[in-house]
Amino acid sequence: MNAEKTTPATKGPLVYRQSIWTRLTHWSWVICLFFLLFSGLQIFNAHPTLYIGQQSGFEFDNAILDIRAVNTPEGPRGQTTVFGQTFDTTGVLGMSGSAVRPDFVAFPGAVTIPSFRDLATGRVVHFFFGWIFVGTMFVWFVASVLNGHIERDIIPKKGDWRGLPGDIWNHLRFRIHHGRRYSPLQKLTYFMVFVVLFPAVILTGLCMSPGMNAGFPWLLDLFGGRQTARTIHFIAMALLVLFFVVHVIMVIVSGPLNNLRSMITGRYRTSPDTPIQEKDKP
Amino acid sequence: MSKLILNRRKLILGGSAVGAGLAMTGCKPFDFLARRGDPIREVMESANVLTYRAQRALIGEQVLSPEYSESEIRQGMKPNGSTEPTTAEYNFLRMANFEPYRLTIKGMVEREVSYSLAELRNMPSRTQITRHDCVEGWSCIAKWTGTQLGALLDEAGVKDGARYCVYHCFDNIQRTLSGDILYYTSSDLVDAYHPQTILAYGLNDETLPVSNGAPVRLRIERALGYKQPKYLHTIELVDDLSKIGLGKGGYWEDNGYDWYGGI
Numbered sequence: 001m002n003a004e005k006t007t008p009a010t011k012g013p014l015v016y017r018q019s020i021w022t023r024l025t026h027w028s029w030v031i032c033l034f035f036l037l038f039s040g041l042q043i044f045n046a047h048p049t050l051y052i053g054q055q056s057g058f059e060f061d062n063a064i065l066d067i068r069a070v071n072t073p074e075g076p077r078g079q080t081t082v083f084g085q086t087f088d089t090t091g092v093l094g095m096s097g098s099a100v101r102p103d104f105v106a107f108p109g110a111v112t113i114p115s116f117r118d119l120a121t122g123r124v125v126h127f128f129f130g131w132i133f134v135g136t137m138f139v140w141f142v143a144s145v146l147n148g149h150i151e152r153d154i155i156p157k158k159g160d161w162r163g164l165p166g167d168i169w170n171h172l173r174f175r176i177h178h179g180r181r182y183s184p185l186q187k188l189t190y191f192m193v194f195v196v197l198f199p200a201v202i203l204t205g206l207c208m209s210p211g212m213n214a215g216f217p218w219l220l221d222l223f224g225g226r227q228t229a230r231t232i233h234f235i236a237m238a239l240l241v242l243f244f245v246v247h248v249i250m251v252i253v254s255g256p257l258n259n260l261r262s263m264i265t266g267r268y269r270t271s272p273d274t275p276i277q278e279k280d281k282p
Numbered sequence: 283m284s285k286l287i288l289n290r291r292k293l294i295l296g297g298s299a300v301g302a303g304l305a306m307t308g309c310k311p312f313d314f315l316a317r318r319g320d321p322i323r324e325v326m327e328s329a330n331v332l333t334y335r336a337q338r339a340l341i342g343e344q345v346l347s348p349e350y351s352e353s354e355i356r357q358g359m360k361p362n363g364s365t366e367p368t369t370a371e372y373n374f375l376r377m378a379n380f381e382p383y384r385l386t387i388k389g390m391v392e393r394e395v396s397y398s399l400a401e402l403r404n405m406p407s408r409t410q411i412t413r414h415d416c417v418e419g420w421s422c423i424a425k426w427t428g429t430q431l432g433a434l435l436d437e438a439g440v441k442d443g444a445r446y447c448v449y450h451c452f453d454n455i456q457r458t459l460s461g462d463i464l465y466y467t468s469s470d471l472v473d474a475y476h477p478q479t480i481l482a483y484g485l486n487d488e489t490l491p492v493s494n495g496a497p498v499r500l501r502i503e504r505a506l507g508y509k510q511p512k513y514l515h516t517i518e519l520v521d522d523l524s525k526i527g528l529g530k531g532g533y534w535e536d537n538g539y540d541w542y543g544g545i
Contacts, residue, residue, distance in 0.1 A: 055356070055423045
Protein backbone atom coordinates (compact mmCIF):
# COMPACT_ATOMS: atom_id res chain seq x y z
CA MET A 1 0.00 0.00 0.00
CA ASN A 2 0.95 3.65 -0.15
CA ALA A 3 3.07 3.96 2.93
CA GLU A 4 4.27 7.50 2.32
CA LYS A 5 0.70 8.82 2.13
CA THR A 6 0.23 8.22 5.82
CA THR A 7 3.57 9.56 6.94
CA PRO A 8 3.10 12.83 8.79
CA ALA A 9 5.92 14.44 6.77
CA THR A 10 3.56 15.01 3.75
CA LYS A 11 1.71 17.67 5.70
CA GLY A 12 3.32 20.77 7.11
CA PRO A 13 2.20 22.23 10.43
CA LEU A 14 -1.17 23.99 10.71
CA VAL A 15 -0.37 27.58 11.60
CA TYR A 16 -2.47 30.51 12.78
CA ARG A 17 -1.98 32.86 9.85
CA GLN A 18 -4.84 35.40 9.68
CA SER A 19 -5.97 37.46 12.64
CA ILE A 20 -9.67 38.06 13.27
CA TRP A 21 -9.25 41.63 11.96
CA THR A 22 -7.69 40.47 8.70
CA ARG A 23 -10.53 37.97 8.21
CA LEU A 24 -13.39 40.33 9.09
CA THR A 25 -12.10 43.18 6.93
CA HIS A 26 -11.36 40.76 4.08
CA TRP A 27 -14.99 39.67 3.84
CA SER A 28 -16.28 43.18 4.39
CA TRP A 29 -14.19 44.28 1.41
CA VAL A 30 -15.52 41.43 -0.71
CA ILE A 31 -19.07 42.71 -0.13
CA CYS A 32 -18.16 46.41 -0.52
CA LEU A 33 -16.17 45.96 -3.72
CA PHE A 34 -18.95 43.85 -5.23
CA PHE A 35 -21.54 46.59 -4.71
CA LEU A 36 -19.15 49.46 -5.42
CA LEU A 37 -18.14 47.95 -8.76
CA PHE A 38 -21.62 47.25 -10.09
CA SER A 39 -23.21 50.46 -8.79
CA GLY A 40 -20.17 52.34 -10.12
CA LEU A 41 -20.74 50.96 -13.61
CA GLN A 42 -24.36 52.19 -13.32
CA ILE A 43 -23.04 55.67 -12.49
CA PHE A 44 -20.54 55.51 -15.37
CA ASN A 45 -23.41 54.65 -17.77
CA ALA A 46 -24.93 58.11 -17.11
CA HIS A 47 -22.04 59.70 -19.00
CA PRO A 48 -19.84 56.96 -20.47
CA THR A 49 -16.88 59.12 -21.46
CA LEU A 50 -13.62 59.69 -19.57
CA TYR A 51 -11.52 62.84 -19.98
CA ILE A 52 -8.22 64.38 -18.91
CA GLY A 53 -8.22 67.75 -17.12
CA GLN A 54 -10.72 69.82 -15.13
CA GLN A 55 -13.62 69.68 -17.55
CA SER A 56 -15.26 67.52 -20.21
CA GLY A 57 -14.54 68.67 -23.74
CA PHE A 58 -17.73 69.18 -25.71
CA GLU A 59 -16.25 71.73 -28.11
CA PHE A 60 -12.72 70.31 -27.93
CA ASP A 61 -11.37 66.79 -27.55
CA ASN A 62 -9.82 65.64 -24.29
CA ALA A 63 -11.57 62.27 -24.10
CA ILE A 64 -9.54 59.09 -23.65
CA LEU A 65 -12.36 56.55 -23.41
CA ASP A 66 -15.82 56.64 -24.86
CA ILE A 67 -18.44 53.89 -25.02
CA ARG A 68 -21.57 54.48 -27.09
CA ALA A 69 -24.01 53.22 -29.69
CA VAL A 70 -23.83 54.63 -33.22
CA ASN A 71 -26.02 54.31 -36.29
CA THR A 72 -24.41 52.53 -39.24
CA PRO A 73 -25.85 51.44 -42.62
CA GLU A 74 -26.18 47.93 -41.07
CA GLY A 75 -28.14 49.30 -38.13
CA PRO A 76 -27.06 50.41 -34.64
CA ARG A 77 -23.70 49.17 -33.34
CA GLY A 78 -21.89 49.40 -30.02
CA GLN A 79 -18.57 51.25 -30.22
CA THR A 80 -15.74 51.74 -27.77
CA THR A 81 -13.05 54.34 -28.44
CA VAL A 82 -9.80 54.20 -26.42
CA PHE A 83 -7.12 56.82 -27.12
CA GLY A 84 -8.63 57.49 -30.54
CA GLN A 85 -8.78 53.81 -31.54
CA THR A 86 -12.36 52.67 -32.17
CA PHE A 87 -13.48 49.07 -31.65
CA ASP A 88 -16.79 47.42 -32.47
CA THR A 89 -18.11 46.11 -29.15
CA THR A 90 -21.69 45.31 -30.15
CA GLY A 91 -23.36 42.88 -27.76
CA VAL A 92 -21.18 43.88 -24.81
CA LEU A 93 -20.26 47.58 -24.61
CA GLY A 94 -22.40 50.37 -26.02
CA MET A 95 -25.14 48.04 -27.16
CA SER A 96 -26.31 44.84 -25.50
CA GLY A 97 -29.48 42.85 -24.95
CA SER A 98 -31.21 40.78 -27.60
CA ALA A 99 -31.23 41.56 -31.34
CA VAL A 100 -34.97 42.33 -31.19
CA ARG A 101 -34.77 44.49 -28.10
CA PRO A 102 -31.31 46.00 -27.94
CA ASP A 103 -30.25 47.98 -24.90
CA PHE A 104 -28.26 51.12 -25.68
CA VAL A 105 -26.11 51.39 -22.56
CA ALA A 106 -22.34 51.48 -22.10
CA PHE A 107 -22.11 48.58 -19.64
CA PRO A 108 -24.83 45.91 -19.95
CA GLY A 109 -27.51 45.46 -17.28
CA ALA A 110 -25.86 42.19 -16.19
CA VAL A 111 -23.09 44.21 -14.53
CA THR A 112 -25.01 47.20 -13.16
CA ILE A 113 -26.98 47.73 -9.95
CA PRO A 114 -29.86 48.03 -10.62
CA SER A 115 -29.94 46.09 -13.89
CA PHE A 116 -31.89 48.89 -15.61
CA ARG A 117 -30.94 52.55 -16.03
CA ASP A 118 -31.35 54.23 -12.62
CA LEU A 119 -28.55 56.63 -11.74
CA ALA A 120 -30.23 57.71 -8.48
CA THR A 121 -30.25 54.16 -7.09
CA GLY A 122 -26.73 53.47 -8.34
CA ARG A 123 -25.55 56.50 -6.38
CA VAL A 124 -27.42 55.54 -3.21
CA VAL A 125 -25.78 52.08 -3.27
CA HIS A 126 -22.34 53.45 -4.22
CA PHE A 127 -22.15 56.05 -1.44
CA PHE A 128 -23.47 53.66 1.22
CA PHE A 129 -20.81 51.07 0.44
CA GLY A 130 -18.26 53.86 -0.02
CA TRP A 131 -18.69 54.72 3.66
CA ILE A 132 -18.48 51.03 4.70
CA PHE A 133 -15.38 50.63 2.54
CA VAL A 134 -13.64 53.58 4.19
CA GLY A 135 -14.72 52.39 7.64
CA THR A 136 -13.32 48.92 6.92
CA MET A 137 -10.08 50.49 5.70
CA PHE A 138 -9.82 52.41 8.96
CA VAL A 139 -10.44 49.33 11.14
CA TRP A 140 -7.95 47.31 9.08
CA PHE A 141 -5.28 49.99 9.30
CA VAL A 142 -5.53 50.48 13.07
CA ALA A 143 -5.68 46.73 13.79
CA SER A 144 -2.89 45.93 11.35
CA VAL A 145 -0.54 48.55 12.76
CA LEU A 146 -1.23 47.30 16.30
CA ASN A 147 -0.90 43.58 15.55
CA GLY A 148 2.06 44.00 13.21
CA HIS A 149 0.28 42.73 10.07
CA ILE A 150 1.35 45.75 8.01
CA GLU A 151 4.99 45.59 9.13
CA ARG A 152 5.19 41.78 8.79
CA ASP A 153 3.10 41.02 5.70
CA ILE A 154 2.51 44.17 3.66
CA ILE A 155 5.67 46.29 3.54
CA PRO A 156 8.28 44.57 1.32
CA LYS A 157 11.72 44.28 2.96
CA LYS A 158 15.22 43.97 1.48
CA GLY A 159 15.04 40.19 1.40
CA ASP A 160 11.69 40.30 -0.34
CA TRP A 161 13.12 42.26 -3.26
CA ARG A 162 15.90 39.67 -3.63
CA GLY A 163 13.43 36.80 -3.52
CA LEU A 164 10.95 38.46 -5.89
CA PRO A 165 12.22 37.20 -9.30
CA GLY A 166 12.31 33.59 -8.08
CA ASP A 167 8.88 33.97 -6.50
CA ILE A 168 7.39 35.36 -9.73
CA TRP A 169 8.92 32.44 -11.65
CA ASN A 170 7.39 29.97 -9.17
CA HIS A 171 3.97 31.64 -9.40
CA LEU A 172 4.07 31.54 -13.21
CA ARG A 173 4.61 27.79 -13.02
CA PHE A 174 1.87 27.51 -10.36
CA ARG A 175 4.47 26.11 -7.94
CA ILE A 176 3.25 27.66 -4.73
CA HIS A 177 5.15 27.32 -1.49
CA HIS A 178 2.91 27.51 1.55
CA GLY A 179 5.00 29.30 4.12
CA ARG A 180 4.11 30.77 7.48
CA ARG A 181 4.18 34.24 6.00
CA TYR A 182 3.40 35.93 2.70
CA SER A 183 5.82 35.39 -0.17
CA PRO A 184 7.60 38.41 -1.75
CA LEU A 185 5.12 38.58 -4.64
CA GLN A 186 2.18 38.42 -2.23
CA LYS A 187 3.64 41.24 -0.14
CA LEU A 188 4.20 43.41 -3.18
CA THR A 189 0.68 42.70 -4.48
CA TYR A 190 -1.02 43.51 -1.19
CA PHE A 191 1.18 46.58 -0.82
CA MET A 192 -0.07 47.78 -4.21
CA VAL A 193 -3.68 47.07 -3.27
CA PHE A 194 -3.67 48.51 0.27
CA VAL A 195 -1.18 51.33 -0.03
CA VAL A 196 -1.70 52.42 -3.64
CA LEU A 197 -5.05 51.31 -5.10
CA PHE A 198 -7.33 51.57 -2.07
CA PRO A 199 -6.19 55.09 -1.09
CA ALA A 200 -6.22 56.17 -4.76
CA VAL A 201 -9.76 54.95 -5.30
CA ILE A 202 -10.97 56.66 -2.11
CA LEU A 203 -9.20 59.98 -2.75
CA THR A 204 -10.24 60.19 -6.41
CA GLY A 205 -13.77 59.36 -5.25
CA LEU A 206 -13.64 62.33 -2.88
CA CYS A 207 -12.46 64.50 -5.81
CA MET A 208 -15.87 63.90 -7.41
CA SER A 209 -17.47 65.96 -4.63
CA PRO A 210 -17.80 69.73 -5.27
CA GLY A 211 -18.03 70.16 -1.48
CA MET A 212 -14.71 68.36 -0.92
CA ASN A 213 -13.18 70.34 -3.82
CA ALA A 214 -13.90 73.53 -1.89
CA GLY A 215 -12.57 72.23 1.42
CA PHE A 216 -9.57 70.35 0.05
CA PRO A 217 -8.62 71.87 -3.33
CA TRP A 218 -5.15 70.26 -3.18
CA LEU A 219 -6.86 66.91 -3.80
CA LEU A 220 -7.89 68.14 -7.26
CA ASP A 221 -4.34 69.32 -7.92
CA LEU A 222 -2.93 66.00 -6.74
CA PHE A 223 -4.91 64.09 -9.35
CA GLY A 224 -4.69 66.66 -12.15
CA GLY A 225 -8.26 67.97 -12.18
CA ARG A 226 -11.79 66.73 -11.65
CA GLN A 227 -12.10 64.78 -14.87
CA THR A 228 -8.61 63.25 -14.58
CA ALA A 229 -9.58 62.14 -11.05
CA ARG A 230 -12.70 60.53 -12.49
CA THR A 231 -10.54 58.73 -15.07
CA ILE A 232 -8.08 57.55 -12.39
CA HIS A 233 -11.03 56.37 -10.27
CA PHE A 234 -12.10 54.23 -13.24
CA ILE A 235 -8.56 52.91 -13.89
CA ALA A 236 -8.13 52.04 -10.19
CA MET A 237 -11.43 50.13 -10.44
CA ALA A 238 -10.14 48.20 -13.49
CA LEU A 239 -6.89 47.33 -11.65
CA LEU A 240 -8.87 46.15 -8.61
CA VAL A 241 -10.94 43.92 -10.90
CA LEU A 242 -7.69 42.55 -12.38
CA PHE A 243 -6.39 41.96 -8.85
CA PHE A 244 -9.63 40.14 -7.97
CA VAL A 245 -9.37 37.82 -11.00
CA VAL A 246 -5.70 36.93 -10.33
CA HIS A 247 -6.42 36.63 -6.59
CA VAL A 248 -9.20 34.09 -7.18
CA ILE A 249 -7.07 32.14 -9.68
CA MET A 250 -4.24 31.99 -7.13
CA VAL A 251 -6.65 30.89 -4.40
CA ILE A 252 -7.87 28.05 -6.62
CA VAL A 253 -4.39 27.07 -7.80
CA SER A 254 -2.80 27.11 -4.33
CA GLY A 255 -5.50 25.08 -2.60
CA PRO A 256 -8.93 26.66 -2.38
CA LEU A 257 -10.04 24.85 0.78
CA ASN A 258 -6.84 25.62 2.69
CA ASN A 259 -7.05 29.27 1.67
CA LEU A 260 -10.73 29.57 2.49
CA ARG A 261 -10.14 27.95 5.87
CA SER A 262 -7.40 30.45 6.64
CA MET A 263 -9.74 33.32 5.76
CA ILE A 264 -12.54 31.87 7.91
CA THR A 265 -10.80 30.27 10.90
CA GLY A 266 -7.35 31.82 10.49
CA ARG A 267 -5.61 28.41 10.34
CA TYR A 268 -3.44 27.61 7.35
CA ARG A 269 -1.78 24.34 6.32
CA THR A 270 1.83 25.03 5.41
CA SER A 271 4.14 23.07 3.09
CA PRO A 272 5.74 19.89 4.47
CA ASP A 273 9.21 21.39 4.81
CA THR A 274 7.99 24.18 7.11
CA PRO A 275 9.73 23.87 10.48
CA ILE A 276 7.36 23.14 13.35
CA GLN A 277 7.09 25.68 16.15
CA GLU A 278 5.79 25.26 19.67
CA LYS A 279 2.31 26.71 19.22
CA ASP A 280 1.56 24.81 15.99
CA LYS A 281 -1.33 22.37 15.94
CA PRO A 282 -1.15 19.15 13.89
CA MET B 283 2.36 16.39 -10.38
CA SER B 284 0.99 16.64 -13.93
CA LYS B 285 -2.22 15.05 -12.72
CA LEU B 286 -2.45 17.70 -10.04
CA ILE B 287 -1.95 20.55 -12.53
CA LEU B 288 -4.65 19.08 -14.72
CA ASN B 289 -6.99 19.14 -11.74
CA ARG B 290 -6.10 22.74 -11.09
CA ARG B 291 -6.87 23.54 -14.72
CA LYS B 292 -10.21 21.84 -14.32
CA LEU B 293 -10.81 23.93 -11.24
CA ILE B 294 -10.02 27.11 -13.17
CA LEU B 295 -12.38 26.03 -15.94
CA GLY B 296 -15.03 25.17 -13.37
CA GLY B 297 -14.48 28.52 -11.68
CA SER B 298 -14.89 30.37 -14.98
CA ALA B 299 -18.11 28.45 -15.64
CA VAL B 300 -19.47 29.51 -12.26
CA GLY B 301 -18.37 33.08 -12.99
CA ALA B 302 -20.06 33.07 -16.38
CA GLY B 303 -23.22 31.70 -14.77
CA LEU B 304 -23.23 34.53 -12.24
CA ALA B 305 -22.72 37.05 -15.05
CA MET B 306 -25.81 35.68 -16.83
CA THR B 307 -28.00 36.22 -13.76
CA GLY B 308 -26.35 39.60 -13.39
CA CYS B 309 -27.33 42.10 -10.75
CA LYS B 310 -31.10 41.55 -11.06
CA PRO B 311 -31.36 40.27 -7.46
CA PHE B 312 -30.58 43.83 -6.31
CA ASP B 313 -33.21 45.56 -8.43
CA PHE B 314 -35.46 45.85 -5.36
CA LEU B 315 -33.11 48.61 -4.17
CA ALA B 316 -34.61 50.86 -6.85
CA ARG B 317 -38.01 50.80 -5.07
CA ARG B 318 -38.48 54.14 -3.33
CA GLY B 319 -39.30 53.60 0.32
CA ASP B 320 -37.82 50.09 0.49
CA PRO B 321 -36.47 49.76 4.06
CA ILE B 322 -33.01 48.57 2.92
CA ARG B 323 -32.84 51.45 0.45
CA GLU B 324 -33.75 53.85 3.24
CA VAL B 325 -30.90 52.54 5.38
CA MET B 326 -28.55 53.08 2.44
CA GLU B 327 -29.93 56.59 1.83
CA SER B 328 -29.01 57.53 5.40
CA ALA B 329 -25.35 57.42 4.27
CA ASN B 330 -26.12 60.65 2.37
CA VAL B 331 -27.17 62.33 5.62
CA LEU B 332 -23.85 61.20 7.09
CA THR B 333 -22.02 62.72 4.10
CA TYR B 334 -23.89 66.01 4.54
CA ARG B 335 -23.10 66.22 8.27
CA ALA B 336 -19.48 65.15 7.75
CA GLN B 337 -18.90 67.79 5.06
CA ARG B 338 -20.63 70.52 7.05
CA ALA B 339 -18.37 69.61 9.99
CA LEU B 340 -15.19 69.33 7.89
CA ILE B 341 -15.53 72.25 5.51
CA GLY B 342 -15.82 75.85 6.65
CA GLU B 343 -19.16 77.56 5.94
CA GLN B 344 -17.48 80.31 3.89
CA VAL B 345 -14.83 78.22 2.13
CA LEU B 346 -14.93 78.95 -1.59
CA SER B 347 -15.21 76.53 -4.45
CA PRO B 348 -12.13 76.58 -6.73
CA GLU B 349 -12.21 79.42 -9.28
CA TYR B 350 -10.48 79.24 -12.65
CA SER B 351 -8.76 81.61 -15.05
CA GLU B 352 -10.22 83.12 -18.23
CA SER B 353 -8.07 80.79 -20.34
CA GLU B 354 -9.87 77.80 -18.88
CA ILE B 355 -13.18 78.86 -20.42
CA ARG B 356 -12.66 76.74 -23.51
CA GLN B 357 -16.25 76.22 -24.57
CA GLY B 358 -19.81 77.41 -24.10
CA MET B 359 -21.74 76.32 -21.03
CA LYS B 360 -23.38 73.00 -21.90
CA PRO B 361 -27.17 73.33 -21.51
CA ASN B 362 -28.79 70.34 -19.79
CA GLY B 363 -32.14 69.38 -18.25
CA SER B 364 -34.83 71.87 -19.28
CA THR B 365 -33.51 74.12 -22.01
CA GLU B 366 -36.75 75.49 -23.47
CA PRO B 367 -39.57 75.99 -20.93
CA THR B 368 -43.02 75.91 -22.54
CA THR B 369 -45.35 77.19 -19.81
CA ALA B 370 -47.57 80.14 -20.78
CA GLU B 371 -46.19 82.25 -17.95
CA TYR B 372 -42.60 81.77 -19.08
CA ASN B 373 -43.40 82.30 -22.75
CA PHE B 374 -45.13 85.58 -21.88
CA LEU B 375 -42.09 86.81 -19.93
CA ARG B 376 -39.73 85.68 -22.66
CA MET B 377 -41.66 87.54 -25.36
CA ALA B 378 -41.65 90.65 -23.16
CA ASN B 379 -37.85 90.35 -22.90
CA PHE B 380 -38.30 89.58 -19.17
CA GLU B 381 -39.37 93.19 -18.46
CA PRO B 382 -42.25 92.13 -16.15
CA TYR B 383 -40.03 89.54 -14.35
CA ARG B 384 -39.87 89.73 -10.54
CA LEU B 385 -37.79 87.66 -8.16
CA THR B 386 -39.66 87.20 -4.90
CA ILE B 387 -38.38 86.19 -1.48
CA LYS B 388 -41.20 85.06 0.80
CA GLY B 389 -42.14 82.63 3.55
CA MET B 390 -40.42 82.89 6.93
CA VAL B 391 -39.08 86.43 6.37
CA GLU B 392 -39.71 89.73 8.17
CA ARG B 393 -40.92 91.36 4.94
CA GLU B 394 -41.62 89.85 1.56
CA VAL B 395 -39.37 91.45 -1.05
CA SER B 396 -39.38 91.34 -4.83
CA TYR B 397 -36.98 92.66 -7.44
CA SER B 398 -37.11 93.35 -11.15
CA LEU B 399 -34.25 92.25 -13.38
CA ALA B 400 -33.03 95.85 -13.66
CA GLU B 401 -32.97 96.17 -9.87
CA LEU B 402 -30.98 92.95 -9.54
CA ARG B 403 -28.50 94.11 -12.19
CA ASN B 404 -28.01 97.44 -10.42
CA MET B 405 -27.01 95.83 -7.13
CA PRO B 406 -23.40 94.94 -6.26
CA SER B 407 -22.48 91.86 -8.27
CA ARG B 408 -20.03 89.02 -8.09
CA THR B 409 -18.33 87.41 -11.09
CA GLN B 410 -16.79 83.97 -10.72
CA ILE B 411 -15.28 81.40 -13.09
CA THR B 412 -16.28 78.06 -11.69
CA ARG B 413 -16.70 74.47 -12.70
CA HIS B 414 -20.19 73.07 -13.09
CA ASP B 415 -20.31 69.35 -12.22
CA CYS B 416 -23.30 67.42 -13.52
CA VAL B 417 -24.62 64.46 -11.52
CA GLU B 418 -24.07 62.44 -14.72
CA GLY B 419 -20.34 62.92 -14.40
CA TRP B 420 -19.34 65.66 -16.85
CA SER B 421 -17.93 69.09 -15.95
CA CYS B 422 -17.85 72.47 -17.70
CA ILE B 423 -16.04 75.70 -16.73
CA ALA B 424 -17.92 78.98 -17.21
CA LYS B 425 -18.01 82.57 -15.94
CA TRP B 426 -21.08 83.54 -13.93
CA THR B 427 -22.19 87.05 -12.93
CA GLY B 428 -24.95 87.82 -10.47
CA THR B 429 -26.16 89.21 -7.15
CA GLN B 430 -25.19 87.43 -3.94
CA LEU B 431 -28.26 85.78 -2.46
CA GLY B 432 -27.12 86.44 1.13
CA ALA B 433 -27.52 90.21 0.72
CA LEU B 434 -31.11 89.81 -0.47
CA LEU B 435 -31.93 87.41 2.35
CA ASP B 436 -30.66 90.02 4.81
CA GLU B 437 -32.89 92.65 3.20
CA ALA B 438 -35.90 90.37 3.60
CA GLY B 439 -34.85 89.46 7.14
CA VAL B 440 -34.79 85.71 7.71
CA LYS B 441 -36.96 84.79 10.70
CA ASP B 442 -35.61 82.63 13.53
CA GLY B 443 -36.54 79.03 12.93
CA ALA B 444 -36.27 79.23 9.14
CA ARG B 445 -33.96 76.44 8.06
CA TYR B 446 -34.20 76.07 4.30
CA CYS B 447 -34.57 78.08 1.12
CA VAL B 448 -36.92 76.49 -1.40
CA TYR B 449 -36.26 77.60 -4.97
CA HIS B 450 -39.31 77.69 -7.25
CA CYS B 451 -38.79 77.80 -11.02
CA PHE B 452 -40.76 78.53 -14.20
CA ASP B 453 -39.69 75.50 -16.22
CA ASN B 454 -41.84 72.44 -16.70
CA ILE B 455 -39.19 69.80 -16.10
CA GLN B 456 -41.74 67.04 -16.59
CA ARG B 457 -45.08 66.93 -18.36
CA THR B 458 -47.60 64.47 -16.97
CA LEU B 459 -51.22 63.63 -17.70
CA SER B 460 -52.22 65.51 -14.56
CA GLY B 461 -50.27 68.60 -15.61
CA ASP B 462 -46.75 69.95 -15.70
CA ILE B 463 -44.28 69.50 -12.87
CA LEU B 464 -42.36 72.74 -12.37
CA TYR B 465 -38.74 72.50 -11.22
CA TYR B 466 -37.96 73.16 -7.59
CA THR B 467 -35.10 72.40 -5.27
CA SER B 468 -33.86 73.63 -1.89
CA SER B 469 -30.77 74.21 0.18
CA ASP B 470 -29.88 74.92 3.77
CA LEU B 471 -29.02 78.47 4.86
CA VAL B 472 -25.29 77.73 4.84
CA ASP B 473 -25.41 77.21 1.08
CA ALA B 474 -27.84 80.11 0.61
CA TYR B 475 -25.52 82.54 2.45
CA HIS B 476 -22.31 81.17 0.84
CA PRO B 477 -20.35 84.04 -0.82
CA GLN B 478 -20.39 82.27 -4.21
CA THR B 479 -24.13 81.65 -4.09
CA ILE B 480 -25.37 84.14 -6.65
CA LEU B 481 -28.54 84.87 -8.59
CA ALA B 482 -26.78 84.70 -11.95
CA TYR B 483 -28.04 86.83 -14.85
CA GLY B 484 -24.78 86.81 -16.83
CA LEU B 485 -22.87 83.94 -18.41
CA ASN B 486 -19.46 84.26 -20.06
CA ASP B 487 -19.84 88.09 -20.24
CA GLU B 488 -23.21 87.87 -22.03
CA THR B 489 -26.82 87.97 -20.85
CA LEU B 490 -27.78 84.55 -19.51
CA PRO B 491 -29.38 82.69 -22.45
CA VAL B 492 -32.68 80.82 -22.21
CA SER B 493 -31.01 77.40 -22.57
CA ASN B 494 -28.95 78.13 -19.43
CA GLY B 495 -31.81 79.48 -17.32
CA ALA B 496 -32.73 83.06 -18.31
CA PRO B 497 -33.50 85.45 -16.79
CA VAL B 498 -32.06 84.27 -13.45
CA ARG B 499 -30.56 81.04 -12.26
CA LEU B 500 -29.04 80.23 -8.91
CA ARG B 501 -25.46 79.05 -8.53
CA ILE B 502 -24.61 76.98 -5.44
CA GLU B 503 -21.05 76.27 -6.45
CA ARG B 504 -20.29 73.65 -3.80
CA ALA B 505 -23.01 71.35 -5.13
CA LEU B 506 -23.88 69.39 -8.26
CA GLY B 507 -25.78 70.74 -11.26
CA TYR B 508 -29.26 69.83 -10.05
CA LYS B 509 -28.74 72.28 -7.16
CA GLN B 510 -28.29 75.17 -9.65
CA PRO B 511 -31.98 75.89 -10.41
CA LYS B 512 -32.65 77.69 -13.70
CA TYR B 513 -35.63 79.99 -14.52
CA LEU B 514 -35.87 80.93 -10.84
CA HIS B 515 -38.74 83.19 -9.70
CA THR B 516 -39.43 82.65 -5.99
CA ILE B 517 -37.34 81.81 -2.96
CA GLU B 518 -39.41 80.58 -0.05
CA LEU B 519 -37.99 80.28 3.45
CA VAL B 520 -39.34 77.31 5.40
CA ASP B 521 -38.56 75.35 8.53
CA ASP B 522 -39.49 71.97 7.06
CA LEU B 523 -39.27 70.40 3.60
CA SER B 524 -41.85 67.66 4.09
CA LYS B 525 -44.73 69.71 2.66
CA ILE B 526 -42.83 70.69 -0.50
CA GLY B 527 -43.42 68.44 -3.53
CA LEU B 528 -43.09 64.80 -2.53
CA GLY B 529 -41.26 65.84 0.62
CA LYS B 530 -37.61 65.27 -0.31
CA GLY B 531 -36.84 68.92 -1.03
CA GLY B 532 -36.70 69.03 -4.80
CA TYR B 533 -37.70 67.58 -8.14
CA TRP B 534 -34.64 65.37 -8.60
CA GLU B 535 -34.54 64.70 -4.87
CA ASP B 536 -38.12 63.37 -5.11
CA ASN B 537 -36.78 61.16 -7.91
CA GLY B 538 -34.16 59.54 -5.70
CA TYR B 539 -31.18 61.90 -5.78
CA ASP B 540 -29.48 63.05 -2.60
CA TRP B 541 -30.78 66.36 -1.19
CA TYR B 542 -27.45 67.86 -0.12
CA GLY B 543 -25.97 67.44 -3.60
CA GLY B 544 -22.42 68.30 -2.55
CA ILE B 545 -21.75 64.53 -2.63
